[in-house]
Amino acid sequence: MTKYAFDEERRALIATWETGDGHLARTVAVLPPSADHEGALRLAASLTTVSTMAWWTYTHPASAAENVEPDSEGWRRQHEREAFAEVPGHVRKPYLPNDQGYLVQSLVRVEEAAHRVGRAVHAIGDHELTEAVVADVEQELAAVERAERGDFSGRARQAVQLSRADASPLQVHAAHDFLHAHPLWSSKLFEEVDPTAAAVAAAHWLQAAAEVAGGVAGIDPVSVVVEADDIEALAVETPTLVLERLAAGESPRHVVVDLVAGAMIAGEGRLPDPDGLVDAIAEARARAEQYGPGDEELLAGLMPRVTPLDPARPAQDLLEDLLDGIRGCWLLYRSHADVDLDHAAEEEIDEKFFAAVRAEADAKRDRLL
DSSP: OOOOEETTTEEEEEEEEEEEEEEEEEEEEEETTTTHHHHHHHHHHHHHHHHHHHHHHHSOGGGGSOOOOOOSSHHHHHHHHHHGGGGHHHSSSSOOTTTTTOOOOOOOHHHHHHHOOOHHHHHHHHHHHHHHHHHHHHHHHHHHHHHHTTTGGGOOOOOGGOSSOOOOOOHHHHHHHHHHOOOSSOHHHHHTSOOOHHHHHHHHHHHHHHHHHHHHHHOOOOGGGHHHTTTSOOOOHHHHHHHHHTTTTOOHHHHHHHHHHHHHHHTTOOSOOOHHHHHHHHHHHHHHHHHHHTOOOHHHHHHSSSSSSSSSHHHHHHHHHHHHHHHHHOOOOOOOSSSSOOOHHHHHHHHHHHHHHHHHHHHHHGGOO
């Protein structure tokens, strides 16, 4: 999201946003003399809230909800997104306290955030400032709309730092193409596509790589990353969990979106799967009693995590772990190559691995649908 700040030296309102390679900033407006310090900070804070609410509609699209029936979560998300059209008008003409001091407040969070910006600029009372703020808000909303279409140019670039509870098929196929060109790692996965969509493609490629490496090593593809961890320290838990679920017949998209959405729920302080967590805790207690009765340290180590991902950046965390898993497949494949690995032989083995993985990923590309 875009964060707004007050530059006290220049008396300027500035907007900053992250791009993946660093932060960019622009001056929204130089504040007039009528804007005191408190009013400037209030305006900056309210603009940050508008951006937060707007990008929330991107990370929590109605398409990711179970349904859009009236009063459902999907219905509420849809109303938040539809409110974009009214935001500029609310900034120009916000709800203000009436003669009795009562204030109407909107239940739609995007709208209410816009009204708060409007009240902040109304208190300052400068027409040029109001129009500059409206123009910047319109740019922010347009950035969200471009990100929804998969266009991460300009200000929409901040979307690559966000985790989304859905994955665009176009973005997934773009990520698939990046991995086809560079099966182990591509910076474009982090710079040009939505991380949730990139993780969907990476899960598909991990499954392909595990099948290739498992075939050479003579082991179950699900166990490939665990085996490779003996060669080089790797992220094991999440790639193995993904491989287990894929082997059970789930699609890459379903597994990734479920994990990312669950971590997003955990990041909000809620439990994504309360019943599953209760069962997992009971199992941990039983195992602790079996292997070390009364050992509190063992019990603590066996306790399940609410989510295997970093709740602050779940999609990026998952993508990184899946790419680490693909690297593990490559390491295991190399270790079973029946040649002395001089430089030329290494390149030959690598190319055989990449060719086999590409063939496997392409042959089963329908798993991405």
